[in-house]
Amino acid sequence: MNSFENKQEPERLILIGVCVNNGRNLSETETRESLDELEELIKTAGGMVIHKVIQSREKIHPSTYIGKGKIAEVAELAAELGATGVVCDDELSPAQLSNLQQELDIKVMDRTLVILDIFAGRAVTREGKIQVELAQLRYRATRLVGLRSSLSRLGGGIGTRGPGEKKLEIDRRLIRDRISVLKREVEDMKQQRELARKNREKNPVTVVAIVGYTNAGKSTFLNKLTSAGVLEEDKLFATLDPTTRNYKLESGQEILLTDTVGFIRKLPHHLIDAFRSTLEEAKYSDIIIHMVDSSNPQMEAHMKTVYETLDNLGVGDKPVITVFNKQDKLEDEGAIFRDSRADYLVNASIKQGKGIDKILQDVEEIIRNSKKYIAKTFSYNDAGKIQYIRKYGELLKEEYTEDGIYVEAYVPAEMSL
Ligand SMILES: Nc1nc2c(ncn2[C@@H]2O[C@H](COP(=O)(O)OP(=O)(O)OP(=O)(O)O)[C@@H](O)[C@H]2O)c(=O)[nH]1
Ligand SMILES: [Mg+2]
Structure with missing residues (x-):
């Protein structure tokens, strides 16, 4: 048996970014940097970037993310380079996703889907897994149409990882039910976290x-x-x-x-x-x-x-x-x-x-600055307090005298001794 048996050919992806020309001349560099980072994300998710496209526009196209001419250019590139999909650098609205998918007729993804996919592969604890599933379902709930045709293309790959994997096929009502179950669990976990924090505060x-x-x-x-x-x-x-x-x-x-x-x-x-x-x-x-x-x-x-x-x-x-x-x-x-x-x-x-x-x-x-300085003699009966100072404060001096234990220390401001 070889350990690569599930290894598929990596997806060959074209990245698309929109540089919004709002008068700031930094924008072009920012878009390029953001695309470089998207490439890192794609690599992390196991894909391969074969080309990057940037379009400068007044604003992101409301229904197709990029303009008509650019779509045609991307379609041509995709055919020429043998791309299996495109990834847009911003979160696509449900309409943008579905329209772009129709126009290009290859797998369409966005930055959010990629990040969610990485998170899904990374979550280890129950809490992490539930949080990722909740985020994925919320993202998917409104994009069923566009995603179904996009993600079913390769039967796997980026965007299909995680507990919500099969959920694409489930109807909206079931997704909504599942979301409310998960929301309750997240709420429970939040309370547990708060309790742990409160205990810590003691x-x-x-x-x-x-x-x-x-x-x-x-x-x-x-x-x-x-x-x-x-x-x-x-x-x-x-x-x-x-x-x-x-x-x-x-x-x-x-x-x-x-x-x-x-x-x-x-x-x-x-x-x-x-x-x-x-x-x-x-x-x-x-x-x-x-x-x-x-x-x-x-x-x-x-x-x-x-x-x-x-x-x-x-x-x-x-x-x-x-x-x-x-x-x-x-x-x-x-x-x-x-x-x-x-x-x-x-x-x-x-x-x-x-x-x-x-x-x-x-x-x-920093801790010392937030503490108060004490110089004090504790009776031998209070030796326990010194233990406490040692743990939560900074014990500078400790001398055993006839009257008790003489201590110089920094202690938390709220500590009563
Ligand atoms: N050259 C160099 N590499 C470092 C240094 N510190 C960390 N790294 C490397 O940087 C990479 C990322 O380190 P991590 O500790 O995983 O980074 P992180 O901030 O926990 O990252 P996330 O968990 O992804 O948020 C690893 O490959 C580290 O070995 C350093 O001082 N020098
Ligand atoms: Mg880390």
């Missing part, structure tokens, strides 16, 4: 969320520190399910580190809705580590997307440590990076273990 332990664009090195960082065993890969959206680990800082205090799902531009709103409770991990953290791939030419755009997404999720003002990772890949080693939203900046090569100490020092400093 302990004054600092929660640090690692956020960032997909492929920045978030999981690599968590793994380096805690041997968490989170999947780290040179692929987009390697990790979907948030992983939280305990970590003991040098000062002895414990923190919780959470690795979160990566962000990407044009993250489908269905996914944001379904993954809200997962994405909101950052909202309930005390400190944010913003991981950035500083070797990526699109770094600035990535950082902008990350902050926009955090703002959309209502993640308030929190201390931010921005880590400019993958410095080993830079040609110019002395390059200076800026981030006006950050309180601390660190240049790092996490994979090589560089910069990690500085990140942890910054974390300690």
Whole structure:
């Protein structure tokens, strides 16, 4: 038996982007960058990109995404290059999908479908799987006609992965029923998450969320520190399910580190809705580590997307440590990076273990700034409190005297001793 028995020929795809000419001259570059990223997404999903087409328009064509002339051009290209499908860089409306499908007569997909497909392949936990299925069904529910003819073409491939796989054939009413079941489950899971958070709040332990664009090195960082065993890969959206680990800082205090799902531009709103409770991990953290791939030419755009997404999720003002990772890949080693939203900046090569100490020092400093200083003698009966300080605070000095134990320490502001 060979292990490739299910391996199909990869889909040969033409990517289509629309550059909206709204007076900003950046737009053309942005569209090209976005298409490059779509290519990465396609590779991650197992497809192959054979050509990219950009059309400049006043606005996206309301019923066919691109204009008539361009459709004809794409159709010709597709025949000439032996394309099996096209992928549009924006989410297509149900009408656009179905019209374009009719005009081109090959498989038509959009960025959202590709991202959903990757998420479906990545989800491991029950929570992750249910959230993806919900997002997929919501996306599909309104696009049954266009998708049916598009996705049935190859009997597999991009867009057909995931628990909702066979659901295309089911009628709208069944999809609606399934959506409400899933919604209830997501709601239950959200409550469980909230409960866990509340429990956490009882302990004054600092929660640090690692956020960032997909492929920045978030999981690599968590793994380096805690041997968490989170999947780290040179692929987009390697990790979907948030992983939280305990970590003991040098000062002895414990923190919780959470690795979160990566962000990407044009993250489908269905996914944001379904993954809200997962994405909101950052909202309930005390400190944010913003991981950035500083070797990526699109770094600035990535950082902008990350902050926009955090703002959309209502993640308030929190201390931010921005880590400019993958410095080993830079040609110019002395390059200076800026981030006006950050309180601390660190240049790092996490994979090589560089910069990690500085990140942890910054974390300690932030925690210390949020703490109050005490110098006090505890009676020997209160020795338990010192244990508590050791765990959640920073014990600077401990002396056994006749009157009791003399302690100098930083303790969480809300800790009553
Ligand atoms: N050259 C270099 N590669 C790195 C460094 N840190 C991480 N990587 C690589 O970057 C890729 C992505 O790393 P991950 O840790 O999976 O990234 P992530 O941010 O968790 O990505 P998602 O889970 O997809 O959001 C992997 O192939 C890592 O080995 C670094 O300092 N230098
Ligand atoms: Mg990851």
